[in-house]
Amino acid sequence: MAYESALIALADPTRRRVFERLRDGAQPVGRIAQGLPVSRPAVSQHLKVLKEAGLVTDRAEGTRRVYSIDPHGLAAVRRYFDQFWDQALEAFAAEVEAEIKPKGED
Numbered sequence: 001m002a003y004e005s006a007l008i009a010l011a012d013p014t015r016r017r018v019f020e021r022l023r024d025g026a027q028p029v030g031r032i033a034q035g036l037p038v039s040r041p042a043v044s045q046h047l048k049v050l051k052e053a054g055l056v057t058d059r060a061e062g063t064r065r066v067y068s069i070d071p072h073g074l075a076a077v078r079r080y081f082d083q084f085w086d087q088a089l090e091a092f093a094a095e096v097e098a099e100i101k102p103k104g105e106d
Helices: 002-010 013-020 029-033 040-052 071-100
Strands: 056-061 064-069
Touching: 002 013, 002 040, 002 071, 013 040, 029 040, 029 064, 040 056, 064 071
Parallel strands: none
Antiparallel strands: 056 064
């Protein structure tokens, strides 16, 4: 199950912040690390875990690595959560209908 390792990787709050910084596109480690309360080597370790979980990819750009979100790994997580979506929508609709029923109607 590809989504399991992704969910485990994203369970760490710092790792989630690192991942979220890639939302707007590919970035080198130095830029990702800016403003985070951990060192650049620590950010590299978080990126390694995210890569092993299939959530990010990297490529060489000169002497540095540039990281981006891997859409295939993210798709596995989405497929996992999508299986709950219909049930969640049905529960929401039932709750809304219960709220708008006039008093005394059952």
